[in-house]
Amino acid sequence: MAIQFEDKFKRKFYYLRLSVTDVCNFKCTYCLPDGYKPSGRKNSSFLSVPEVKRVVSAFASCGTSKVRITGGEPSLRKDFNDIVQAVASTKGINKVAMTTNGYRMESQVAQWRQAGLTHINVSLDSLDPRMFYQITGENKFSNVMSGIDRAFEVGYEQVKVNVVLMKDLNSGELPAFLHWIKDRPIQLRFIELMQTGEMDSFFDKYHKSGVSILNELIANGWIPKVREANDGPAQVFIHPDYKGEIGLIMPYEKHFCESCNRLRVSAMGKLHLCLFGEQGVELRDLLQEDTQSDALIERIQTQLQTKSVSHFLQDGNTGMTPHLASIGG
Template identity: 85%
Template sequence: MAQQFEDRFHRKFYYLRLSVTDVCNFKCTYCLPDGYKPSGQKSSSFLSLPEIKRVVRAFADCGTSKVRITGGEPTLRKDFNEIVHSVAATQGIEKVATTTNGYRMEKQVAGWKDAGLTHINVSVDSLDPRMFYQITGENKFTQVMAGIDRAFEVGYEQVKVNVVLMKDLNSHELPAFLNWIKDRPIQLRFIELMQTGEMDDLFQRHHVSGVAIRNQLIANGWLLKVRNKNDGPAQVFVHPDYQGEIGLIMPYEKDFCESCNRLRVSAKGKLHLCLFGEHGVELRDLLQQDEQESALIERIQQQLQTKSVSHFLHDGNSGMTPHLASIGG
């Protein structure tokens, strides 16, 4: 194995978030409120399957054990199952996850499992079908819920459900969500609304801190779980009376970046050291041949030495990220 990916703050990177498409068929208010708009640059197509194999192998050879396939909506790729299979077949990769809006899950999740997908995150921002439609722009609540049920039927022991918390929209639904996971093995992940370049006004109107929810959980007997080395950034809480779990993702909290263990590669083949970084690093020229792996690893290692100790969201600086779909959230 090559040297473990590590930055100058001695953070090791076990987790790759790999975007395979910018395209999404939902119009979520906090991400793509006007829907997906192609860039018009036909020359810059999304990563091909051979390019994906090469980038994943390089990361695996440097200690990465978890890959999350993201988008946009990754399942819009016609070769999604082949992508999953190739990632799962890479030596050293133990977890293959995806984040999806879930609209195709009921029909396709059995195929995803057969291909080697080990973990699923589904975005469900409301348990009220009308609010779900208001937030996502799509009247697909029933299909998404059926997809979650189907995931359990085909053998997934746990499904993670992502909820972006928004004041005056869904922030009052905590009791309903808690009731929903009482007897279901769902890890409910409340994600603080994050400020991105195109969403300043929405952020000012709807941002709500996760700290109040954490205090409420602790007061009601929820206990913090210990993190594994390739876990994401959530603080996960468990309760003896609940089959489900709750994860809180609070990027505005002090020291959030101390446990950073993930890097991102965009659907166009750029390395992003931070979701809110200032620029992406071109990798695609080194993804054309197997023989380029050592040069690819060297470029990533060099760039890691420039990674900042923290993002600068507290200062209202979201870097170059126009919206979360652009580099896979």
């Protein structure tokens, strides 16, 4: 292994979130309420499979062991299975995850598993088909639910389900979600609504603090689960009476950034040190040849020394990220 990627606050980075497209076919109210709109960039091709392989290899050689493939909706890439295979075959990578809206899972999840995908996160913001449609703009609830069932059929022992809880929309569904995971090996991850540049008024209207959910879980006998080094930001809770687990992602919590262990690369090949950070650092010029890996590693490590101690969301700073689909959430 080369140097371990580490910033000036001694945080080590075991986890890469790699976006492979910013295109999505859903119109979720908190992310792309008006649907996907091409940016109009010139030469705006997404990272190729060889470029993906090179960037993942550089991260793996510096201590990264987990890669999450994100979008937009990553399965919209026709070469998605090739991307999974390229990541999974990289020495040092032992977890290959994806985040998906789930609409293609039923038909394709067996192929994803065969290609080397080890973990799946599915976005599912409601167990009510009508509310699902209201939030996503798509009448695909039954497709997503069938896809989750299919994932278990093809051999996944656990599926993670991401839920953005929003006040006066789906926040009243907590009891239904808890009932749903009682006998299912699902890790239900409640994600606190995050404020981005284009979503100020939406945030003000629908934000619900994760602390209220945390207090309710603890009062009802849920206990914290021990974290692994390459785990994401969720605080995970387990209960003796439940087969499923609960994860809470609360970015407004005071010490949220202290355990940061992840970096992001956009579908256009830019390094982002934080979801709510900066314009990004160009890596693509160093992804054209296998011989450029040393220069690539040096550029990433140099930029890491500029990573801030916090995202400063708790101070009302929304950063420069226009919406979550732009760099993979």
